[in-house]
Amino acid sequence: MRLFHLLLVLSLYFLISCERKKSLSENPPQLLPAVSTGESSKSRQNQPISEPVSAPEFNQTPKLLSINSLVPAPNATVSPDTLILLNFDQSLDSKNLTAESFTLADSEGTQISLRLSTRGNSLTLTPNSALTYDTSYTVSLLKSLRGQNGEILSELRWNFLTSPPPLMRPPSVVLVNPTDGETQVQADQSINVYLSQPLDPQTVSKESVRIQATQGARDFSVEGNLQVEGTSLKFIPRQPWLYGMTYRVTLLPELKDLKGNRLEARYEWSFETHTLAPGMVPIWPGSFVMGSPSKPPEREVVMNQIYYILNHEVTVGEYRLCMEAGACHYSEPTESHYWTMKNPDQIDAPLNYISWDQTQEYTHWLSLQYPGNYRLCTEAEWEYAARAEGKGRFGCGTEAKCLNQHAWHSRNLSQPGPQPIQRKQPNTWGLFDMQGNLWEWVQDYYAPLVLETVIQPSGPKEGRLRTVRGGSYRNQPESLELWQRGGNPPEIRHDYLGFRVCADP
Incomplete structure (x- = not known):
């Protein structure tokens, strides 16, 4: 029964649908009148309904030219001698590229002209005048740039700062x-x-x-x-x-x-510098008049080589070192009047009772102990050092009384005999006891001086006597003139005889 009713309803729905389709096909729908816009309906009816409408023309915007980097970078601090460099993604069309394409101006608006150059994808702006220290600069693009591919850059502006001036510190x-x-x-x-x-x-x-x-x-x-x-x-x-x-x-x-x-x-x-034997001092080249003005001949002597001289007479303590080494042979003199070696503890007393021959043993031993070639001084070397560029009778001046401060003589002894070294004032070259205390052996044979100008003389080639210079504690001060000289056999020993050494560099 229910099935019968369902079939009846479907049949009625089908018949109604067919009638509606038939009615629409026989009576089509009419368009509604348009809302009035001031145009007559007749004029609108006269216009073709299907007339095509043309679209307005469209102007496409070009692509922008890309910048890969800027030197100096924006807001960077750089040296005043910097170059300005722009790197693009393509090379530039240089047809419209001129010096007026860019401006460079400082913070006060002062413009600096530029030179432009291109290389590959780079554009270099070189200022025509030096930039100043500690100043802000602005780079501005005035004319558009075009790349080889047609891209355009029309706006560009950036700033940079130059560094402060370097510290003007003086060298130290x-x-x-x-x-x-x-x-x-x-x-x-x-x-x-x-x-x-x-x-x-x-x-x-x-x-x-x-x-x-x-x-x-x-x-x-x-x-x-x-x-x-x-x-x-x-x-x-x-x-x-x-x-x-x-x-x-x-x-x-x-x-x-x-x-x-x-x-x-x-x-x-x-x-x-490295030292020679203690007390050796250098003597510089020069010249002097050798000999006595009252007892000619005088002669001019030129000393053209540096040499060294001991600033004191050789002492007991110094000579004992040579004896202890077995290199110097020295015995008690037969006459030991004021013999300085008698008291071995008096090491700063000048050695006396020494013969010329015995001095040769000492200088040979000294040459083995220290740098340099040690020997007795020549007579010219001795007088040149004793004068110390002075021109008076004595090393200290023209009057004998000055010797009281510089030399031991017969009138200023507190006790008889040789006195300890370096107790009086030295001469201007720092040499002690060049006059008085002990006569000093020198290397030369003793002979009269020759009237001639000589250079670095070494004395006669042969002779019997050896020269002594300087005087001793026995002499009166007036007799201690610088030119005083004497001769003795080389083997003789006396209480008034001693020596000092010289050396070659």
């Missing part, structure tokens, strides 16, 4: 070698100076770098070769450094670095 000394106060410096060592900044070689000269040797109150300039390499300065002496000498080095503010800055301040230091 960092290190010296030999160091200040150094001793035992070798004769062939150079002077090396290291500074904080490279030096201008044009300012390095003997006026700005001075090396002087000091002997007593005298200074001697040292010649040599100055070399500059970067921050180092080297001095190589023309001759090896002298033994036992103090050298002073002075750097003056005339020294300048490559930027023209003067040396911070005068710089000075000193060093000492």
